[in-house]
Amino acid sequence: MAAPRYLEIKKRIMKEIEGKPVSTPIASERELAVQFDASRMTVRKALNELVEEGYLYRNKNKGTFVAERSLHKKNTAADSFLKKEETNHKLLYFNVKEIPDAAKRLNLPADELILRAVRLTLNDERPVTIEEIFLPYKSVDYNEMNEINTILDMNPYIQNGRLTQRFIPMLIPSQYSNLLEVKMGTPIIMVDSIIYDPAGNPVALVNLYHNPREKIIEITS
Template sequence: MAAPIYLQIKDQMIEEIQQLSANAPILSERDLAVKYNASRMTVRKAVNELVDEGYLYRDSNKGTFVADERLHKRNTSVDPFAEERPIKYKILYFDIKATSSKDVQDRLFISSEESVLRIVRVAMFEERPQSIEEIYFPRLSIPDEDLGNFKKLLDFNSYIAHGSLSQTFVPIIVPPQYAHLLKLKINTPIILVENVITSKNGKPLLYMKVFNNPNEKVIEMTL
């Protein structure tokens, strides 16, 4: 599935921005619309995201300019969505059952009687564990023919393209069952990243908990 037009334009603009110096002006929305053969609304959406992410900044009545690279927002918390390294994944568990976990019920808007599809996997880089991921889907939202299609189920970008992602960062002690898998000592402090992808109509599509290995993965955010 092709990415939305505004994301394609955004990607092209990022490549061009990287060739420009800080404070260089960019084309007006009208000119960008002509350049990319798109509507001004589509171009505006791409530009707005680039401003939000710190690639560009607006100066009232003067235009839009390239921001200093140090102002670019970075989020290295979730490997499935933006991975810079060749991560390999190994499925550890796969089951379908009702969950007694209150956080899963609350994030997916389901009752304790409703079943969830749970996938647990480890992310590896050069044989070193980066994180453990617990991924939950409402069972009723998954067609039977897709249950074993992990490539499709775990294509997170396809969900985000048609919805939105929210994240919560929680400092915790590594769960005992994951300490050995992450090659960490018991009671090691780690960061848990809770991710909820929601459709445009507000329906939760999936809930994912990422237990990051602090010895391998540094979470960096510039706001």
């Protein structure tokens, strides 16, 4: 299917406002509809998304304006999973066994087999995060078992599903101190995440141990 009209309009408006000073007014919805030869509702859909994402803001009865660029919405907690440019993963360890605690949190019987993987995320050679990933073994596609990185790619799940994250303060676990190059006794944040499918069934459990020097958790909403 061709890309929807409103997405094209959205892109063109984004290009249009790029570099404009904060609070610059943009054309009214009716004008934009004429410019783009689209209905006002379609233009509104594009504008609504741009407002939602923090590129624009509205002022009722007055107009729509360019917002501060640094305030584009960002939830870097979810970004933890997303692969950036200079970021790569190094698998440290994985096995399959019963892990009752993890099974419980995945709504599974305690004796269910769990795939546990531990990997290190590096950004430009510097250690950023240790990830402990717990997956129900039965959900793993056997054809992919030789390509463990495909299995551990959480993006597809997060796209359509939902994410609950708990931020836990702790001292760095001793076994990760060297790997993250963080001194023993340093306070860190461990992000305890459960990924759900749209219906609310748990799909994966992930614990992220962040190196506070390299990974600042910042959320803009």
